[in-house]
Amino acid sequence: MNAPTPPPQDRPVDPARARRSGAILQGLVVGGLLVPAILQLLSLADGVAPFTYQGF
Amino acid sequence: MARVAVQKRPVRAWRQQLDGFVAGLTRPSVPAFLAMCVAFAATALLLLWQFSEQGIAGAPGAHIARSAIDSEAFVTREALQLALSPAAPSPAAPSPAATPRLVVLGTSSTAQMLGDGSGLARQLKLTTGSDWRVHVLATPLQSPIDQVTLAETALRSAGEARVPTLIAIGFQVQRMGWSAERLADRRYRDRLGLRSAWADAELRDAGLTPRPRTGIHALDIHPFLVEKGMVALGRLALQRPALARVDYFDELDPADPAGGRQAAIRAQIYSGVANADSYLALLARLAARIEAIPSARLVFFEETMRPGYAAEIGAAEVAAQQQARFDRFVAGVGLPYWRLADEAGLSATDFHDPLHVRRGLPQAALQSALAQQVAALQGRP
Numbered sequence: 111m112n113a114p115t116p117p118p119q120d121r122p123v124d125p126a127r128a129r130r131s132g133a134i135l136q137g138l139v140v141g142g143l144l145v146p147a148i149l150q151l152l153s154l155a156d157g158v159a160p161f162t163y164q165g166f
Numbered sequence: 167m168a169r170v171a172v173q174k175r176p177v178r179a180w181r182q183q184l185d186g187f188v189a190g191l192t193r194p195s196v197p198a199f200l201a202m203c204v205a206f207a208a209t210a211l212l213l214l215w216q217f218s219e220q221g222i223a224g225a226p227g228a229h230i231a232r233s234a235i236d237s238e239a240f241v242t243r244e245a246l247q248l249a250l251s252p253a254a255p256s257p258a259a260p261s262p263a264a265t266p267r268l269v270v271l272g273t274s275s276t277a278q279m280l281g282d283g284s285g286l287a288r289q290l291k292l293t294t295g296s297d298w299r300v301h302v303l304a305t306p307l308q309s310p311i312d313q314v315t316l317a318e319t320a321l322r323s324a325g326e327a328r329v330p331t332l333i334a335i336g337f338q339v340q341r342m343g344w345s346a347e348r349l350a351d352r353r354y355r356d357r358l359g360l361r362s363a364w365a366d367a368e369l370r371d372a373g374l375t376p377r378p379r380t381g382i383h384a385l386d387i388h389p390f391l392v393e394k395g396m397v398a399l400g401r402l403a404l405q406r407p408a409l410a411r412v413d414y415f416d417e418l419d420p421a422d423p424a425g426g427r428q429a430a431i432r433a434q435i436y437s438g439v440a441n442a443d444s445y446l447a448l449l450a451r452l453a454a455r456i457e458a459i460p461s462a463r464l465v466f467f468e469e470t471m472r473p474g475y476a477a478e479i480g481a482a483e484v485a486a487q488q489q490a491r492f493d494r495f496v497a498g499v500g501l502p503y504w505r506l507a508d509e510a511g512l513s514a515t516d517f518h519d520p521l522h523v524r525r526g527l528p529q530a531a532l533q534s535a536l537a538q539q540v541a542a543l544q545g546r547p
Binding site: 123125126127128129130131132133134135136137138139140141142144145146149150152153158159160161162163164165166 | 183188200208210213353400431
């Protein structure tokens, strides 16, 4: 005769690990977007005037 | 009164994980800050590498163009590929890949005339009997400083590699109108992602101050980087390089109802009267520099202008005088000047607008005329 199946148990949860993963994702996204943001600001502040074709 | 015990439902494991992840994602923390620093440094380094000379000439450089008609980006890349091409193993043994090069500098008129250069390469094969590598380094409203920069960059490896290189520079009378003030205009300066000692010397000669150099190419060309960096990173991330479209000028609206273009061309022709000496002196110095490289040769050719257009805008007399000055200049320095439109027998109907020929037969006729001139030049001592 088979032994009774033990009731299912949740695996131990480590919220700190999930929080760290979220924090790293936050940092990667913000850090990655920071460079284009700085470029955009420089283009405004530095007065870089892109060439526009005038038809001649 | 009996109290009813409220039994909390146990929070599921996945929900705890999700709450923790969201908390980490949305709140400032030390790990987030550290990750941000790492990502910032990595992205900045990626950008510096992409905009280095090797990066622009290599695979990441294919993603720098903002669009298919971003001539500055494509020309920068092609010039650097020429500059970084390998040298011959020894002076006695020219590089096996030493196919002669034709490097064409000019404006949108030249770009429209030659397209991607493949038609001209075929014509050169027919007329000279040998293979040629044609590099069309034309950009709209190309300035003489851009031409000096491109010539120096394209020739950087020519002497070392002993690759026969013919530099052809397009000329039309309104190009003499480049004054020092106009060269200093931000819209025309630093358009290319290149630095050139020759061009810096020319800027100083014109009373302008070249941008300081740091030794890091990406920083030395920072207007180019600032203008194109964001799109370049995006294209690199998505692996979506832009494909060049060279002769697209015959798709633009030829109408000029306000007369803006007409007035601008006329003003440039008249402005050339005062600027011709400095313009021709610059060309003379460029010619001397190019002729000092044994494997290089310089020629000029006439850029297209619709027959009779100078008269239409009331500048025929001045244009003729300026043309005569240029003719005397090329005769004085002993350099060829090819009037391709005359040789190709173009008429006003072959033009889409005052400065650009139509695609198809007019292009082919001009390319054939250019190829015949190159073949004739080869036959000369």
